Amino acid sequence: MKARTRISSVRTLAATALTAALATALTACGSSGNLPAPSGSGSHSPGALSYQQVIDGAPVAPDSAIPAGSLMAKIKARGTLNVGGTDTSALFSLKDPVSGKLTGFDAGLAQMLAKYITGKPNENLVLVTADTRETLLQNGTVDTVLATYTITPARAQKVAFAGPYYSSGDAILVAKGNTDITKVADLANKTVCTESSSTAANDLKQYAPSAHVILFQTNAECEQAVEQGRADAYVLDQALLLGDSVRDPKVKVVGQPFTTEPYGIGVPLNSPEMKTFVNDWLKTIQSDGEWAKLWQATIGTVLSGDAPTPPAIGSAQGS
Amino acid sequence: MPTGLHETLGPLGHGLQLTLAMTAIAFTGALVLGVLLAVCRISPVPPLRALGTAYVTVFRNIPLLVLLVLFVFGLPDVGLLFSLFATVTLTMTLYWAAFVCEVLRAGIRTVPLGQAEAARALGLTAGQSIRHIILPQALRSMVQPLANVFIAVALSTSLAAAVGVAEMTGQAQFVTLKYDQPLTSFAATTVVYVLITMTSGLIAGRIERKVAIRR
Numbered sequence: 001m002k003a004r005t006r007i008s009s010v011r012t013l014a015a016t017a018l019t020a021a022l023a024t025a026l027t028a029c030g031s032s033g034n035l036p037a038p039s040g041s042g043s044h045s046p047g048a049l050s051y052q053q054v055i056d057g058a059p060v061a062p063d064s065a066i067p068a069g070s071l072m073a074k075i076k077a078r079g080t081l082n083v084g085g086t087d088t089s090a091l092f093s094l095k096d097p098v099s100g101k102l103t104g105f106d107a108g109l110a111q112m113l114a115k116y117i118t119g120k121p122n123e124n125l126v127l128v129t130a131d132t133r134e135t136l137l138q139n140g141t142v143d144t145v146l147a148t149y150t151i152t153p154a155r156a157q158k159v160a161f162a163g164p165y166y167s168s169g170d171a172i173l174v175a176k177g178n179t180d181i182t183k184v185a186d187l188a189n190k191t192v193c194t195e196s197s198s199t200a201a202n203d204l205k206q207y208a209p210s211a212h213v214i215l216f217q218t219n220a221e222c223e224q225a226v227e228q229g230r231a232d233a234y235v236l237d238q239a240l241l242l243g244d245s246v247r248d249p250k251v252k253v254v255g256q257p258f259t260t261e262p263y264g265i266g267v268p269l270n271s272p273e274m275k276t277f278v279n280d281w282l283k284t285i286q287s288d289g290e291w292a293k294l295w296q297a298t299i300g301t302v303l304s305g306d307a308p309t310p311p312a313i314g315s316a317q318g319s
Numbered sequence: 320m321p322t323g324l325h326e327t328l329g330p331l332g333h334g335l336q337l338t339l340a341m342t343a344i345a346f347t348g349a350l351v352l353g354v355l356l357a358v359c360r361i362s363p364v365p366p367l368r369a370l371g372t373a374y375v376t377v378f379r380n381i382p383l384l385v386l387l388v389l390f391v392f393g394l395p396d397v398g399l400l401f402s403l404f405a406t407v408t409l410t411m412t413l414y415w416a417a418f419v420c421e422v423l424r425a426g427i428r429t430v431p432l433g434q435a436e437a438a439r440a441l442g443l444t445a446g447q448s449i450r451h452i453i454l455p456q457a458l459r460s461m462v463q464p465l466a467n468v469f470i471a472v473a474l475s476t477s478l479a480a481a482v483g484v485a486e487m488t489g490q491a492q493f494v495t496l497k498y499d500q501p502l503t504s505f506a507a508t509t510v511v512y513v514l515i516t517m518t519s520g521l522i523a524g525r526i527e528r529k530v531a532i533r534r
Contacts, residue, residue, distance in 0.1 A: 131492065131501040154499045193483065201496050214403065214483040215492060221392065225483070228395035230403070 051103050051297040058112040058290055060119050061281070071271040072117050075143055081114035084128035084136050084145035084266070086197070088218045090243040091299050092148050105298040106146045109165065109265070112290065113144070116281050130197040134158045137268050144278070145266035148237060150199045156318030160271075161264030162278035163319055165291075167311045169257025170200050171238035175226055176250050181233050184258040187211045193222045193231040200235045203259045219244065226251055237261060239299050246302045262316035279313050286310050327494050327504065334490030335511060341408050341486060342473045342515075348412035349472065350465075353419025354454070360424055363445060371420065378417035384478050386410050391482045407479045415472050422464045426457035431534075459530045466523030470516045477512075487511060 049057070066072045075081055085106060087095035093107040102111075102125060111121035126142050133149065136142045137159045148168070151161045174181050181187065187208035194200040196215035204213050214231060216222045223244050225231040234241070238257045245253045265282075267274040285291045292307035300307060313319070359371030378386075390410040391403065401409070430453050438448035458465075480489035487508050494504040 131495050131505070134499060135501060152499075158499065196480075196492050199496065201493060205497075213485075213493075215480070215485070215489060216483050217481050221388075221482075224392050228392070229400060230395060 049293050049297060051108065051294075054290065054293045054297050055108060055111050055115070055121050057293070058115050058121070059284060059288065061116045061277075065277065065280070066117065067273070070277070071143060071268070071274045072277055075117050079118055079120070080122040080124045081110065081117060081144065082126060082142045083110040083114070083123045084126050084133055084142040085110060085147045086127060087125065088220070089148065089240065090219065090247075091239055091302065093146075103298070105166065105294060106148060108294045108298060110144075110146045112285065112294070113146075113265075113278065113281060133266060137266050140268065143267070143274070148198075148240075148261075148263055149266050150261045151264035151316040151318045152199070153318045155266075158269065159266045160269050160275045161316070161319045162267055162275050163264040163282060163313065164262035164311045164316045165265060165282055166263045167308075168237040168239055168261045168263065170203050170235050170259045170261065171241050171257045172254050173223070173226060173234040173236070173241040173244060173251050174232065174254055175229070176252050178232070181254060183255045184208055187233060187235070190232040191230070192233045192235055193225050194235050195219060195222060198236055199261065200237075204235055207258055223248060223251060239303065242302045262311055262319070264316065264319050282310075282313055327498065327507075330485075330490040330493060331487065331504070331507060331511075334485060334487035337404070337484065337486040338473070338476050339515075341404070341411065341476045341479065341484075342469075344408050345411035345415060345476070346469050346472045348408075349415035349419045349468070352412065352416035353423060356416060356420035357423035357427065357457075358449060358454075360420065361427055361449070375417045375420055378414050379421070381414075383411070383414050383475055384481060386414055387478060387482050403479075403482065403484050407482060407484050411472065411475060411479075415468060415475075418468050418471070419465070422461055422468060423454075423457055425464070426461035427453055429460050430456045456532060459532050462523055462527040462530065466519055469519050469523070473515050473519065474512060 061072075066076055085093050085102075087093060087102060089104065089106070091104055093102055093104040093110075095102050102123070107123070110123045110125075114123045115121040126136065128136055128142070128145060128147055133145050133147065134155065137145055145159070149155075149161075151164055155161070172181060172184065172187070181190065184207045187204070188210045190208075190211055191214065192204060192208065192211045193214040193216055194204065196217055201213055201215060204211055214225070216225060219236070219240060222231070222234045222236070226234045227248070227250050234244075234251075238253065241253045245251050265278050267278060282291075285294075291310055295307040356371045356374055359367040360375070362368060362371075381389075387407060387410050391406050394401065394406060434452055434456065435448060438452040443451065476486055477488040479486050480492060483489075485493065491504040491508045495501045498504070
């Protein structure tokens with residue numbers, strides 16, 4: 001019992017330290033306001049802005065964009081944006097256990113959207129899962145959902161999707177020494193785990209119907225299952241898996257993505273003005289380069305190269 | 320929800336089988352281990368008593384979900400990789416045994432002291448009097464409390480979904496991912512859990528009327 005506890009707490013401690021280090025690196029220049037970032041401050045490309053600088057530089061909507069009686073006006077009066085999201089997803093929305101700050105691509109967009117409406121990056125995070133996202137939007141608990149939320153026609157019947165704001169795809173992560181699995185066809189009859197709140201479980205049914213699927217709650221659990229040999233492979237969005245493989249030398253990502261996952265921003269179906277508003281905001285931050293800067297400060301820290309071209313607004317079926 | 324109704328019921332039915340199997344195995348295991356622990360706790364041998372107390376203290380004071388994560392992700396680190404079903408069922412057996420032990424200890428206290436004294440006067444050893452005189456009476460008066468533990472075991476199997484076992488709640492998550500109808504699949508699951516617990520409550524009432532000791 002004791003030995004196990006110790007191993008587990010050492011792991012937790014290590015994970016916490018890593019997370020803290022990552023978050024510190026990302027927000028290293030947060031307090032220095034608008035000073036240019038020194039090179040190597042949490043991003044590969046020299047001259048890239050820190051996460052906090054990107055948020056600080058985000059635009060605020062003109063008053064004319066927020067008509068009285070709209071959902072945006074309600075949010076502005078309230079002063080905070082209620083966002084459905086997660087706090088355990090590295091690169092997209094991860095909570096620093098020490099400072100309590102959220103960082104990542106989704107978290108950054110949520111803070112930028114909050115700033116666009118209210119003038120301050122005040123986001124109130126409501127934790128959501130695949131089971132609760134639609135319901136929380138429908139009953140008004142959250143104003144929007146930003147949680148690597150794949151746009152699907154079925155979901156679009158219950159909520160409206162602004163975007164897509166990012167396009168990813170499912171990839172495969174295996175243990176370093178594994179040479180059996182290099183593509184999705186190799187997953188046949190293998191044990192494959194994925195996060196319980198992702199669409200990857202369904203994609204697996206389609207692309208590897210004979211795979212035995214295990215659902216775990218968090219990314220860390222899936223990663224550990226692969227390391228320990230409980231699962232042969234872990235399937236999730238490529239950007240998230242690359243984040244894992246960068247931090248953990250015992251695993252690697254193989255092959256290229258085998259699906260296309262257009263991520264959308266979920267808004268209530270009965271507030272069509274909000275969808276138009278969010279789409280206009282997305283176009284604004286894409287054309288002024290804020291989108292690319294946020295990508296560099298988050299996903300760009302593990303994917304090499306320049307920021308990709310964002311997907312065209314309305315291009316996904318259901319958006 | 321007409322879309323894919325039978326595709327939904329299939330996985331949920333499979334999940335129900337797993338839920339029932341886990342409940343049956345974990346409760347039976349917990350009953351056996353719990354009786355042994357209760358005997359330890361009332362035994363005249365001090366180290367056995369200490370062992371029983373330590374066991375109950377450790378297992379009763381850790382949330383089951385924490386124990387599950389600890390066993391599922393901790394055991395492989397020390398070289399013990401069992402199937403998820405086996406690991407989770409074992410963890411639940413160990414956890415609920417502590418509660419069965421305490422229920423039984425309370426039951427043992429309801430057996431009048433005179434019974435034990437009479438057993439010793441007849442020349443029975445400590446072991447014999449526990450086995451033939453005290454335990455049968457303790458178990459008979461503890462039917463409802465044990466049924467409560469059974470219900471708790473049945474409901475706690477839903478935590479297995481958090482560590483990757485596709486029992487009923489886990490299957491409901493799969494179905495939700497596919498059809499985006501969380502309320503429907505979880506409402507169906509809720510009905511089945513209520514049926515399981517109400518049935519076990521009714522059966523316990525029957526058993527109790529049969530075996531109860533009127534004093």
